[in-house]
Amino acid sequence: MPLFSCPTNSPKVNEITLTDPCFISDLHLNSEDAGEVAAFENFLCTFAKKRKELVILGDFFDYWVGDDALFTAQSILSPLVKFSQTHSIYFMHGNRDFMVSSDFAHATGATLLADPTVAHYQDLTLLLSHGDLWCTKDVEYQKLRRKVRSVWWQWLMLRFPLKKRLNIAHNARMKSKTKKNRKKAEEMDVDAQTVIEAAQNVSADMVIHGHTHRPGQVPLTASLSRYVLGDWRHEAPDHFCGSCLVFEQKTPVYLHF
Numbered sequence: 001m002p003l004f005s006c007p008t009n010s011p012k013v014n015e016i017t018l019t020d021p022c023f024i025s026d027l028h029l030n031s032e033d034a035g036e037v038a039a040f041e042n043f044l045c046t047f048a049k050k051r052k053e054l055v056i057l058g059d060f061f062d063y064w065v066g067d068d069a070l071f072t073a074q075s076i077l078s079p080l081v082k083f084s085q086t087h088s089i090y091f092m093h094g095n096r097d098f099m100v101s102s103d104f105a106h107a108t109g110a111t112l113l114a115d116p117t118v119a120h121y122q123d124l125t126l127l128l129s130h131g132d133l134w135c136t137k138d139v140e141y142q143k144l145r146r147k148v149r150s151v152w153w154q155w156l157m158l159r160f161p162l163k164k165r166l167n168i169a170h171n172a173r174m175k176s177k178t179k180k181n182r183k184k185a186e187e188m189d190v191d192a193q194t195v196i197e198a199a200q201n202v203s204a205d206m207v208i209h210g211h212t213h214r215p216g217q218v219p220l221t222a223s224l225s226r227y228v229l230g231d232w233r234h235e236a237p238d239h240f241c242g243s244c245l246v247f248e249q250k251t252p253v254y255l256h257f
């Protein structure tokens, strides 16, 4: 048992078995946006319900400042709790919600996943990740990533009053918005060689990740592809749409809604 429990050292699994999964990521849900919450609830009741497992690969929340903010997200947690009574939910950290911890898992019935995680599906081995870990060309980002995932940083951050943390998250989001525009598209994508090595280390047949917001199949080698999950976005102020990845037999299929 660590002296200080924080999101980084909260209990996680890094190997799971899936029977009929539905993968999503990058919803960037904001509990204050009723339209987004309704769209997610609708997705659970229609698309996800038909599957056995909901696998969230990061950036589910637009930001998460600590599990003591659970009460601010009740509108999102309630449908998850209901869903977990009949389905399994797996939750991996993204770069916006890496402060999700054990209290969230207990409250929703979700299992926290390490990044990366190996998933067994039929006779396939899938390597699952949010994806930011593999953006190794962005050296500055990787430095920041290591910092905010360190126990000392999280310990310090969780000492700040909740209101202060909500302010910090808001400001950081504004800053990253402008910075992202200045970075080259290449820096923002995963590094192919890094992904190939990670996949070969665990003899993966395919890779599934999010983060880059460039959905689709990208071949890595003759026999290995990565499947990028799509982000959810407002097509119109009252229309929040997204996609998920499921398997038909053993073939990955994107569903859009």
Ligand code: MN
Binding pocket: 058, 059, 094, 095, 096, 130, 132, 210, 211, 212
């Ligand atoms: Mn991300």
